[in-house]
Amino acid sequence: MAAIMMAVQAFLVHTKEHVFEERNFLATAQCYGGTFQLFKARLEQERGVECRWIEDPTDIDAWASRIDENTRFLYGELPSNPQQGFFDLEAVAELAHSHNLPLIIDNTVATPALLRPICHGADIVVQSATKTLTTGGSGVAGAVISRRDLVSQIDNPAMKADFAQYVKFLPNRDYGPNLHPMQAYMTLNDMRTLRSKVDMMSRNTEAVAGFLDAHPDVESVEYLGLPNHPLHDLASRYMWLVDAEHDPQYGEPINRYGHLMSFCVEGGRENARIVFDELQRIWRATDLGRIKSVATIPAISTHQQQGEEGRRLANIPGNLIRLCVGGEHPDDVIADLDQALQKMRARSTVGVSGATAD
Numbered sequence: 001m002a003a004i005m006m007a008v009q010a011f012l013v014h015t016k017e018h019v020f021e022e023r024n025f026l027a028t029a030q031c032y033g034g035t036f037q038l039f040k041a042r043l044e045q046e047r048g049v050e051c052r053w054i055e056d057p058t059d060i061d062a063w064a065s066r067i068d069e070n071t072r073f074l075y076g077e078l079p080s081n082p083q084q085g086f087f088d089l090e091a092v093a094e095l096a097h098s099h100n101l102p103l104i105i106d107n108t109v110a111t112p113a114l115l116r117p118i119c120h121g122a123d124i125v126v127q128s129a130t131k132t133l134t135t136g137g138s139g140v141a142g143a144v145i146s147r148r149d150l151v152s153q154i155d156n157p158a159m160k161a162d163f164a165q166y167v168k169f170l171p172n173r174d175y176g177p178n179l180h181p182m183q184a185y186m187t188l189n190d191m192r193t194l195r196s197k198v199d200m201m202s203r204n205t206e207a208v209a210g211f212l213d214a215h216p217d218v219e220s221v222e223y224l225g226l227p228n229h230p231l232h233d234l235a236s237r238y239m240w241l242v243d244a245e246h247d248p249q250y251g252e253p254i255n256r257y258g259h260l261m262s263f264c265v266e267g268g269r270e271n272a273r274i275v276f277d278e279l280q281r282i283w284r285a286t287d288l289g290r291i292k293s294v295a296t297i298p299a300i301s302t303h304q305q306q307g308e309e310g311r312r313l314a315n316i317p318g319n320l321i322r323l324c325v326g327g328e329h330p331d332d333v334i335a336d337l338d339q340a341l342q343k344m345r346a347r348s349t350v351g352v353s354g355a356t357a358d
């Protein structure tokens with residue numbers, strides 16, 4: 001979260017003597033709950049910076065129509081946590097640049113093993129290194145990565161010439177959200193095995209998503225790797241396992257879609273809660289991006305604070321379970337889900353067919 005704050009606040013400075021200057025930015029409504037709170041509560045409600053939510057980021061006109069002379073940057077999370085939102089990165093970057101605005105991307109879920117947003121026109125990338133980037137779960141860290149010579153309407157040549165250096169030497173020093181050296185050491189060590197871990201966990205997730213997609217007690221599955229997902233083709237243009245063509249195992253470019261997915265249980269939030277509580281092997285925690293499989297119900301954890309309206313905006317129903325598949329054998333993960341769904345069917349008082357999710 002510090003990385004996100006450091007990336008965005010540099011564009012929210014007052015540029016005129018008049019301190020009540022209007023400022024706004026655009027952001028994808030499908031985003032991590034903490035980001036939603038940062039933008040809505042901390043920046044908009046407490047500091048008067050308007051956040052304009054983009055509910056359908058695949059609609060380029062929705063972005064274009066919200067930009068005005070007070071817009072400072074465009075911000076997108078893709079794939080989003082937990083709903084797998086995605087959009088045409090190159091088209092949104094082109095739009096941003098045509099207005100002299102930078103595009104900031106949260107690449108936490110894909111990681112650079114699968115997606116390099118700067119290669120597709122983004123200006124700044126933020127990563128939570130607490131998650132898939134490390135998978136160890138041994139600490140909290142974040143990263144800001146930027147291109148040189150980015151565009152912005154802010155008149156600050158040093159900032160535009162080398163944003164990452166600027167953030168490191170000035171705002172980061174002055175605000176102070178810096179890593180402990182020991183944490184930096186552990187984070188870097190974990191990152192060395194990123195590519196092979198993300199490949200393995202993505203393959204495991206494909207198997208688990210396929211199982212859930214075919215299950216009668218599962219209402220829907222959100223995973224970009226499923227060929228029937230509406231955003232599968234778009235995601236396939238962007239999400240590639242880095243260096244697969246140089247890997248003797250593959251020898252050609254290969255798509256991978258990461259290890260985050262979500263699914264909705266038939267019969268609403270009560271049934272989702274039963275499935276969740278019956279999980280034995282899959283760890284139940286408000287966490288993701290670990291080498292062990294982890295599940296949570298976002299409506300009562302990560303996205304609880306933003307309330308019903310915020311969850312509606314982000315498209316997070318109460319019966320949605322987020323699942324981040326780890327490095328276990330996928331058959332073990334599937335067996336755990338299977339037994340939990342069976343127990344739900346036996347225990348459910350709501351019924352599993354025809355009930356509406358809330």
Ligand SMILES: Cc1ncc(COP(=O)(O)O)c(C=O)c1O
Nearest residue numbers: 001032081106108128129130141
């Ligand atoms: C997409 C995304 N961005 C940012 C964050 C914040 O990361 P951290 O917990 O390392 O501050 C999270 C946390 O879950 C996330 O999922």
